[in-house]
Amino acid sequence: MPTAEPRLRAEPRGEARPEESRRPPDLPLTIGLFVAVFAALLPVLGVIEAGPWLAGAVLLTALILAAGYIARHNRLPAVAVSLIELAVWVLTLTFFFFRDTALLWLFPTPETFRAVPDALAVAGNDIALGAAPLTAGNELAFMIVGATGLLTIIVDHVVLTARMPLLAAVGLIAVSLIPAIAVPRGVELPGFILLAAAILFLIRSETRSREPKVQRDASRAAGVPATALGIGAIAVVVAIVAAPLLPQPAAQPGAGGIGTGPGIDVSLQLGDDLRRPRETTALIVRTDEPSPPYLRAATLSSFDGSVWEPDRLRSVPLTSDFALNDVSVGTGVRVTEYKTEVEVRELVSPWLPVAFPAVAVNGLQGDWEAVPYNRTVVSRTSSSAGQKYEVVTHDPRPTLEQMRAAHSGGPEIRDDTTKLPDNLPAIIRDTAAQVTEGAESDYDALAMLQRWFRSGDFTYSLESPVEQGFDGSGADAVAKFLEVKKGYCVHFASAFALMARTLGMPSRIVVGYLPGTATNDSVDGETVYEVMSSQLHAWPEVYFDGIGWIPFEPTTGLGVPTTFAPASTLNGSGDDSNDVTSTPSPSSSSQRPDEGQDPGSVDQSSGSQSTTAINALPTAAIAFGVLLALAIPALLQFARTRRLLGAAATGDAVAAWVIVQDAAIDLGIPVPGSDSPRVLGRRLIDEFGAPLAETTLLVSAIERASYAGGLPYTPVAGLSEAAVAVRSALFVGMPSARRAFAVIVPRSLVVRPGSVYAGAGARTRF
Incomplete structure (x- = not known):
């Protein structure tokens, strides 16, 4: 029968x-x-x-x-x-x-x-x-x-x-x-x-x-809140532990938007940019200067003891007559005009790299503004990406005697270029006084500082500041840098600028790019230079009355220190090639020396860097983290099913029925809200091979639990075994790929029966 x-x-x-x-x-x-x-x-x-x-x-x-x-x-x-x-x-x-x-x-x-x-x-x-x-x-x-x-x-x-x-x-x-x-x-x-x-x-x-009330009670009994807490705990662990192991994104802070290439971080957090393993060509440059110029993006003058802040200055449209006025110098100071062509390759930034001191920028697309005080160029709505432009500069070329006669300071100086924090570590002031003892002029003192930083006692290092906890530009970081004598351009520039201020000289920091490396190409007789993303740089400037802002290069192993020729060596020579530029000139290679390597032993002709060995441990950790993340949904679903089975073993009909619904949702079987348990059960039997006896037992139990009203509910034996049998039959009847997807990505963790994501499905009537 x-x-x-x-x-x-x-x-x-x-x-x-x-x-x-x-x-x-x-x-x-x-x-x-x-x-x-x-x-x-x-x-x-x-x-x-x-x-x-x-x-x-x-x-x-x-x-x-x-x-x-x-x-x-x-x-x-x-x-x-x-x-x-x-x-x-x-x-x-x-x-x-x-x-x-x-x-x-x-x-x-x-x-x-x-x-x-x-x-x-x-x-x-x-x-x-x-x-x-x-x-x-x-x-x-x-x-x-x-x-x-x-x-x-x-x-x-x-x-x-x-x-x-x-x-x-x-x-x-x-x-x-x-x-x-x-x-x-x-x-x-x-x-x-x-x-x-x-x-x-x-x-x-x-x-x-x-959910109906009876199902909410069962879910609580089955430990769903605990599952949610588990998800939250795992998310916190992944965010705190695994996220730092992931590679840095290509888009950099300060880029003014998310673009296709790296940007310029003008907050002096350059360490992350320089440590980025992927190096790209940022700019292509050619110039009629004797040596390719440094290209500035922003200046930083205000220092509160922990942070150098970019200058917030009045900007005017680049086409305005007040945008980039002519350079004003003292009597007898020679000024030479140069033109620099820049092509942006992979750089997305509202700050435009320009030579200094710029008096005109031609060929830009979009709306650009100039900051007259520091001769930088910025945009609110445009980007440097894909721009090709010409920068015209009027470069003051003072002699050594003129530099020694000039006073560091003047009426054009803003207060924030001279301020020092009240709690400045004593080592900064004391070291500056000691190194410059005997200097007869402001320029001589700065030249002594520059020579001291580049003398060989200091080492260029991207890793030491991180390992020893002073990776920053604040006063405490500078003090630690002066003790350890290892750091990168941010530390050299910050130390030099602060030490200059202790000597009573106005100073600021510039963020931009080092001169590029010469290529084998030339256009109109001008050598083409390639500027890489790793050549993002920071350097200090000091103001001299009657001459203007003079850049210095204290970072050991990079470029050529600022020097000036005596007037006697220039007399009778009208050739620009005999002039010594006041802008730090690059060596034939402006790449960073490796940590611990004598800068004098770096190959100055090849411009190449040693290849950094790949550490397998972070790679393995990332791979393990990815596998763990992929396994988390399956583990959560396994724990959920175990709790539901425990509740079903005590005779809980709702917990047993939820197991069946979860299995159906994971396998892609529609579980619409319009289907009663009996309709869904019949469809599972007819279309998906669910066992008749076990499915009938579960349907009868859930109907009694749902429609018994105020009558006492009697637990039903064998519900746990029946739920396992139905679930196993549903999985066996599906293709292997569908079963694997159901295990790896259990949709029932987020998709509930009767929701729009559970699907409408076919309707089968008894």
């Missing part, structure tokens, strides 16, 4: 199916979303100083979410909810930032809308030319608060209307990573944990809102 099959029971009257009733507003989801947006905003504090903008962003987020919650509570359509939130966004921003142009301080007028592009342009300029941490003015605060409000509206719609918390999580994580891309920082553990917890809470809360 055939085994009796359960008959389809009608749905209980008076109970609305989930798709037939509007889901009520979910207060926990709204609160969780507020915390998630706040956590995503925390990393911004690493690049922008806390101020009124933070309170404004938090308040606007709260107002938007509260408006959305009230609208949903009143059963308004999704479109109306989003429109109400947009209205709150506009009115609040108008009151915060443009109430002087608004009607009744709230309602924007045409004048308000005309002010918005100008505010955004000023904010973009602050970001492009500023150094972290920025002080947010009214315009930058408007940009941040407005962007936070838009983000809130978007994720509110995605989470509470579309019910897609995972998509919202991707957006929140992406936003939280933007400050880290702009300025390299370590893992902000509190903010990361808060964001991870908020995202997991959103996912779990939204998932639980889809």
